[in-house]
Amino acid sequence: MSNQWIVGVDLGGTTTKLAFITMDGEIVYKWEISTDNSNEGQFITSNIEKAINEKLNDLGQTKAKLLGIGMGAPGPVDYETGTILNAVNLGWKDNFPLKESLEASTSLKAAVENDANCAALGEMWKGAGNGAKDLVCVTLGTGVGGGVIANGNIIQGINGAAGEIGHITVIPFDGAPCNCGKTGCLETVASATGIVRLAMGELKKAESTGELRALLVKNGKVTAKDVFDTARNGDELAQQVLNEVSFHLGFVTANIANTLNPEKIVLGGGVSKAGDILLDSVKEYFAKFAFSAVRKSTQLALATLGNDAGVLGAAWLIKNKLNQ
Known part of the structure; x- marks a missing residue:
């Protein structure tokens, strides 16, 4: 065999x-x-x-x-x-x-x-989980997906819909519409499309100059990658967007950790390719909102397996x- x-x-x-x-x-x-x-x-x-x-x-x-x-x-x-x-x-x-x-x-x-x-x-078997039996995976792509593993088993829920982390409400009133039919879901602020929407909102109302604004003028649009790249270079508006995204991710992952106390919470998907600039920022908010015993024991990490x-x-x- x-x-x-x-x-x-x-x-x-x-x-x-x-x-x-x-x-x-x-x-x-x-x-x-x-x-x-x-x-x-x-x-x-x-x-x-x-x-x-x-x-x-x-x-x-x-x-x-x-x-x-x-x-x-x-x-x-x-x-x-x-x-x-x-x-x-x-x-x-x-x-x-x-x-x-x-x-x-x-x-x-x-x-x-x-x-x-x-x-x-x-990720549990061969990636960032590295054999951890209690693991939460948050996939940040076009949408936001999630998977919860407890004691080595995927938590399914009564209807197979457990782990829909992307549909946790983060903006309770006047949030942007989500494909799921609700408004204000995590997916509307932390997915690649959500990050672009936030950036465009800021660019519209700000009289900013800077690298992100220059990219918008040059290309007619900006991408989530542009936001992270320019934030890394010190663009104030991009850093503001990064801060908002990190706040929501830190807040949600802390509350998930307060509920489940996993060994690891792994951030994956295309958006996670931003690397440490995203992870470090999320970790700051996670530490702020996580209960002390959880803060000491649950580790945030980037996914390692990619596609x-x-x-x-x-x-x-x-x-x-x-x-x-």
Whole structure:
């Protein structure tokens, strides 16, 4: 069994990442394909099967090399049945039987979980978690996702929607609308899109000069990366935006830590590539709002796996299932 592979799949709205991974968590081969969500997403699992077979063929291997397939998918997932409760970006109708569909397409044993939960499992297994059994992962990307691991297990909640950290309300009144239908969610201020929205709001009302303003004039827009880069160079307006984002992240992570006291809270996703300028700023607010015993024991860290977290966590899911 030890020299066989498992397949890890990280399903996104536009691309799907795939990897062949050993039982020890080493990535043997990784690649990606476009996600075809036409016709109510009916080609998604058959395209994955086709991609796996082609890659096995390229590598001179057969299906016998594979033990199982794990997948992370956006939206709430009922882990027991492997049903996607609602997947807005994928064309599937509510309560789509994803695990069943995946097993039928690939003839492999499958396990399915929410994508942010998979990223958390990946970081626990091979990344910043470094074997920590109590871990919270906050994924800062286009949106804000979260995964909570307690005693080595993902917390699912009654409806598969636990760990939706991005939808904690941080602006209770007059907050910006969020894709979830609420207003003032953490996602509206700490995602890449939220950071740009905050920066544009400040640029509109301020008579500022400075590097961020110059980038806006030059490019007609600014990105979250621009905000961090110019803040690093001392741009006052960018530092103000960074401070606001860090306040909300520090406040939310401190309250999560006060509730769960995890060993680590890991910040991942594209926004976390800002590195220490973000982490150090969040840590200051975290220390301010965390209860003393929690402040001493819970550590904030940046994710280390980048885009591989999802496929590794998906592989861990099926490895765990096969070992049971």
